[in-house]
Amino acid sequence: GPEETNTYLLKRGERQLSVTIKSRPLGLERVFMISGLPFLMGLAYVLIGILVFLMKPHRRVSWVFYLLTTLFGLFLVFFAGAGKPVPGWLGSVNIFTYSFLPAVFFHLAFSFPDERAFVQKFPHILLIPYVISGLMAFILFSKTNNILDEPKFLIVLLALYLSAGVF
Numbered sequence: 678g679p680e681e682t683n684t685y686l687l688k689r690g691e692r693q694l695s696v697t698i699k700s701r702p703l704g705l706e707r708v709f710m711i712s713g714l715p716f717l718m719g720l721a722y723v724l725i726g727i728l729v730f731l732m733k734p735h736r737r738v739s740w741v742f743y744l745l746t747t748l749f750g751l752f753l754v755f756f757a758g759a760g761k762p763v764p765g766w767l768g769s770v771n772i773f774t775y776s777f778l779p780a781v782f783f784h785l786a787f788s789f790p791d792e793r794a795f796v797q798k799f800p801h802i803l804l805i806p807y808v809i810s811g812l813m814a815f816i817l818f819s820k821t822n823n824i825l826d827e828p829k830f831l832i833v834l835l836a837l838y839l840s841a842g843v844f
Contacts, residue, residue: 712754719753722746738788745781748774755824768823775824775835776814779842780806786842806842813838 680700687694726746733739751774755767783806787796796802813835820827 697765712756714752715756719750722750722753728748738785738790741781741785741788745785746779748778748781750779765822768821769818769824771824772817772827773814773823776817777807777810779838780810782839782842809838 680696682697682699684695684697687696718758722745726743730739730743751770755771755774784803787803806821817824817827817831817835820831
C-alpha cells in the first residue's frame with residue numbers, strides 16, 4: 678500500500694543483500710506523463726461523438742457513431758494506464774469497453790454512410806457482433822475484473838476480434 682515499507686532479500690550466489698523500499702503513490706504528474714495524452718484524446722473523441730449526435734440526433738447512424746466515439750474514447754483513456762485502475766470498478770469499465778468496441782465498429786461499418794442491403798433485408802444481423810461481444814465480456818468477467826489479469830489467450834482473442842472490427 679501507499680507509504681508502506683517493504684523489505685526485500687536479494688540473493689546472488691552466496692551473497693545476500695537486504696533492501697528496504699518505501700512505496701509511494703505515483704502522483705498526478707507521473708500518471709499524466711504515462712497516460713495523459715491518451716486520456717485527453719479519449720475525452721476529445723467523446724466530445725466529437727456528442728457534437729455529431731447533437732447535429733443529427735434523429736438518424737440512427739448518429740447514435741451508432743456516438744456509441745463508437747464514447748467506447749473508443751474510453752478505450753484510449755484506459756489504453757496507456759499506469760497499472761491497475763483505482764477504484765477497482767474501473768477495471769470492469771475497461772473490460773466492457775474492450776469487449777464491446779469491436780461490435781460497434783462492425784455496426785458502424787454496416788450502417789454508414791447508408792445501411793447495407795443485407796442489413797435492410799436482415800436487420801437482426803446487427804445483433805451478431807453484440808452477442809459475440811457479450812460472450813467475450815461474460816468470459817472475461819468470469820476470470821477477473823481487471824484486463825491486466827486476464828489470460829493471455831483471451832487478450833489475443835479479444836485483440837483479433839477488435840482488429841476484425843476495425844478492418
